Amino acid sequence: MLDTDQARIRAKALPLTDEASLDPLMDRIGDARYVLLGEASHGTADYYRVRAVLTRRLIEEKGFSFVAVEGDWPDCQAVHCSVVGAPGASEDPGEVLADFRRWPTWMWGNTDVVAFTRWLRRHNEQRPAGHRVGFFGLDVYSLWESLHAVLAHLREHDPDRVEHALEAYRCFEPYTEDPQSYALATRYVPEGCEPQVVSLLTELRRQAAQAAAPDGSLAEFAARQNAEVLAGAERYYRAMLDSGPDSWNIRDHHMTDTLDRLMDHYGPDAKAVVWEHNTHIGDARATDMADTGMVNVGQLVRERHMGAGVVLVGFGSHSGTVIAADAWGEVPRVMGVPPAHAGSLEDLLHRALPGERALFVFPHVQFQRPPASGRGEWYHEEHGHRAIGVVYRPRFESVANYVPTVLAERYDAFCYLDCTHALTPLHPLAAESREEQTWPVGV
Incomplete structure (x- = not known):
């Protein structure tokens, strides 16, 4: 009973x-x-x-x-390009997911996400180019990947502003893509690379607002978003050294702000x-x-x-x-x-x-x-x-x-x-990482 x-x-x-x-x-x-x-x-x-x-x-x-x-914006942008059939993108989003290298790779590099993204590409093939369903990453961790993406975008589309981005790059360069080394260094120089990052972000925000992307292109939007990731990650890694909620809150505010930007980009009827x-x-x-x-x-x-x-x-x-x-x-x-x-x-x-x-x-x-x-x-x-x-x-x-x-x-x-039951990862071995998450562990 x-x-x-x-x-x-x-x-x-x-x-x-x-x-x-x-x-x-x-x-x-x-x-x-x-x-x-x-x-x-x-x-x-x-x-x-x-x-x-x-x-x-x-x-x-x-x-x-x-x-x-x-997930990370740069990695998931590659998946997005595949599922919407962007020119030059892989025809198989499974290949893109198999190339994810940031630990924990199995979060998105697994057979179930492959199955979904392949379905999404087939679905999008039946839709007009401007009405295809996207796939994006909201997270804040990709500091160096996003910095490299900003540089690549400016070199191709706005070479006059490359030097501006290189100022931020040179500031981060001594830390050899090790976020903990950067975070520890800000104990001695509290502002860290924040001035260079904020200056770069301000410029890319201005450019993105002017571009307005009437054809629905993600190029300017993605460049600005990578700069937003760069700014969020810089704040996140500095805050990691302190106990308390700050690093967690920076991350979740960043993810929510990214969601808001995507909704604005897609327009008033977006879901x-x-x-x-x-x-x-x-x-x-x-x-x-x-x-x-x-x-x-x-x-x-x-x-x-x-x-x-x-x-x-x-x-x-x-x-x-x-x-x-x-x-x-x-x-x-x-x-x-x-x-x-x-x-x-x-x-x-x-x-x-x-x-x-x-x-x-x-x-x-x-x-x-x-x-x-x-x-x-x-x-x-x-x-x-x-x-x-x-x-x-x-x-x-x-x-x-x-x-x-x-x-x-x-x-x-x-x-x-x-x-x-456990999912099936695309990679049986984990890539080495020196990054750590904040509480709750690994979520």
Whole structure:
């Protein structure tokens, strides 16, 4: 016999068995212009596959304009060029993804993303050149790659301003593309390369505003965006040295600002799908992240654009396997995901829905906890919600892997997949990296 919690959960659960079972979520999305799709790890095939199915429907049935992911702008711009059939671009986006080298390569260099981007290219081949669906990276890490991209653009399109960009290049050059060396150096010269970067960014912002790209070309937009990445990365790496929320907040503000620029570029009718970890797309105000002064993309998009329609979708599972690494920069491997901690959200759902997959669609969000007296709905109660990063140690899974969460405030909908499986990377070996992420580890 089901206990009260299990009965309440089963009463809210919608079967998640095939593409048609996403219909209630499509109805909830309605005319929303922002749909943010999460994942509880970067190494789980099931999350990528459900996201891909839902994204295909959003593109085909609701006319979404582009997919924006937790990836680097330069790498994802190459994928974009492939999926829209840009002149000179690879005809196979899988080849582009196989060339990703920044650790963790498996986040985007995996068979599920290859399958989706190949579908996207086929879809775009049936559409006019100016109405093809894009694929972009929102993240902030590509300091040197973006600097090289700015230089290449200016050498080809505006050689008179190359010297301006070289000032920034010469400032960063002594650090041999090592962000930690640069960050440490700013302890002694606090402004670091900020003046050169800000000067370059100001100039490229002005140029981009003048260009207006009436033919829909991304050339000027991409140059400005690489300069924005350069500025964001410079701030991010300096902030990494301090404990506290600053580096995390710089990163999530940058990703949200990039999303806003893309929406402006695509025009007033644009619609965006975002793929990121739950810790980025689930509203931080419904977690303990807010207690430490952290914000995230989901919160910022809701605050800026709720009037345009924002839907946040989280994911989670109870057990299975995942691709992750034992330490930053190490070779990834398939790891077992142990049963979720007793009392966690995933444990609660597993006891009610053993072996099942379910969709939960919540009432419209209101940031108000239920009163202390009386029992609210289970999805308005706080439970630990598991988050697995690219660095994961299943044997030592701890409270740090669980984010205290009020589910129906953090997300508008939630996909529960009881047992999940590791994705298949395109590269079995990890590239060496000297970069480190900020808390939560590897998300």
